[in-house]
Amino acid sequence: MVVTGASSGIGLAAAVDLARRGDQVVLVGRDPARLQAAAEQVREASGERPELFRADFAVLDDVRGLAERLRAAYDRIDVLANNAGAIVLQPLTTVDGFELSIQANHLAPFLLSNLLRDRIGRMVVTASGAHRSGILDPEDLNAPLRRYRAMTAYGTSKQANILFTAEAARRWPQVLSYCFHPGVVRTRFGNDSRLVALGMRMLPFRSPEKGAETLVWLANQDPARLVDGGYYFDRRPRRPLRKAADPGLAARLWTASAKAVGIAE
Numbered sequence: 485m486v487v488t489g490a491s492s493g494i495g496l497a498a499a500v501d502l503a504r505r506g507d508q509v510v511l512v513g514r515d516p517a518r519l520q521a522a523a524e525q526v527r528e529a530s531g532e533r534p535e536l537f538r539a540d541f542a543v544l545d546d547v548r549g550l551a552e553r554l555r556a557a558y559d560r561i562d563v564l565a566n567n568a569g570a571i572v573l574q575p576l577t578t579v580d581g582f583e584l585s586i587q588a589n590h591l592a593p594f595l596l597s598n599l600l601r602d603r604i605g606r607m608v609v610t611a612s613g614a615h616r617s618g619i620l621d622p623e624d625l626n627a628p629l630r631r632y633r634a635m636t637a638y639g640t641s642k643q644a645n646i647l648f649t650a651e652a653a654r655r656w657p658q659v660l661s662y663c664f665h666p667g668v669v670r671t672r673f674g675n676d677s678r679l680v681a682l683g684m685r686m687l688p689f690r691s692p693e694k695g696a697e698t699l700v701w702l703a704n705q706d707p708a709r710l711v712d713g714g715y716y717f718d719r720r721p722r723r724p725l726r727k728a729a730d731p732g733l734a735a736r737l738w739t740a741s742a743k744a745v746g747i748a749e
Contacts, residue, residue, distance in 0.1 A: 485703060486510045486554065486561050488541075488593065489568030491518040494610060494666055496525065497696035498565060502703065503530035510535045510558075512550065512568065541568050541592035544580045544745060551599035561603045563703045566593035567610040569641070575632035582744065583629050589641035591625075594648055595745040601656060608702045609663035611645040611715060615728045618643030622733070622740035646715050646724050647734040648741070653713025654731070655738070662702045664716040666695035 485502055489495040491513030499509045503526045511526070511534050513519040519536050527533040535557070539550035554561065569589040576584040582591060597607055617639030621627050628637035649663035667690045701719050702710070715724045723729065742749040 485563040485565065486512060487565040487567055488512040488539075488596070489610075491515055491522045493692045494669055494695045494699065495565070495567040496522045497692040498567065498699045498703075499526050499534065500529045501693070501696060501700045503532065503534065505700075505704070506530075507703075508532070508534075510537065510554075512537045512539055514538065514540045514568075541588040542578045542584060544578075544587070544592065544595060547592045547595050548599065551596055554600060555603065558603065560605070561600060563606045563608060564597060564600060564604045565608045565610070565699060565703065566597060566645075567608075567699065568593065569610060571634055571638045573634045575629050575637075577626075577629070581626075583626050583637060585628065585637040585641045586625050586644065589638070590644035590648065591741055591745055593645075594741045595747065597652065598742075598745075598747055601659060604659050606660040606703065606707075607649070607652065607662070608699055609645050609649045609661070610699065611649070611663040611665055611724075612639075612642040613665045613667075613717070614639040615643040615646055616725055618727060620644055620647070620727070620733070620737065622736040625740060625744060643728045644737060644741075646728040647730070647737050649715070650713040650729070650731070651734040651738045654734075660707050660710070661713055662710060662716060663714075664698040664702060665722070666690070666698065667717070669695035 485507050487495050487499045490499045490511035503509045523534055539546040572584045578587045617635050620640050620643045628640055646663055649661050652661040669690045698719050711721050714721050
């Protein structure tokens with residue numbers, strides 16, 4: 485099982501739980517030091533040291549290199565947990581020319597999943613109830629850069645996550661695809677802002693372990709009991725808002741995303 489964003493938060497909690505259950509986990513993260521520390525936590529929990537792969541999702545060439553290394557290392561990836569993501573507090577454009585939230589949270593996992601499609605048995609995407617604030621326009625993925633609001637940009641990327649999951653289920657019948665809302669989880673999100681970081685510590689948010697429960701459940705649950713392409717919260721299917729459940733919008737997003745990352749649709 486490959487878990488992206490595994491060096492902290494929900495990803496690390498999921499990796500520890502999966503490894504403790506006996507699954508072979510592979511950790512993907514951006515920061516080498518935190519990735520090594522995460523590997524030690526997984527080893528302490530399971531007795532096995534996981535394989536580590538470094539990649540920065542703000543750089544699409546890093547994602548392409550990650551896919552190549554994973555393909556070289558594994559003939560089969562039972563589960564790809566597309567969990568890496570970020571809330572970006574100010575308008576930033578990546579080296580690839582995209583608003584950072586939409587690239588790190590959607591375009592990078594979209595690219596990785598496409599490049600690994602023939603190896604993946606199941607895909608689990610960390611989405612969010614924050615999709616309610618999304619304003620996705622597939623013809624203008626950089627729209628949030630104008631009049632930038634962090635939660636609007638984040639919500640737009642989470643809207644994209646849900647649409648991508650549903651469209652993957654339609655296009656890739658050989659890959660089981662699910663997404664979920666982890667709840668409001670206390671993680672490293674917003675650490676660049678003292679106010680947000682203080683709120684994360686003070687408010688009664690969920691622990692990363694609680695947030696990871698549905699990810700772990702979706703990774704192991706009998707597919708006969710799940711809805712392919714479905715959106716889940718606390719291990720139950722939920723109906724996302726209409727703007728995250730529109731098949732036409734999902735198809736347009738797929739076309740735009742494929743063009744953005746330079747792959748065939």
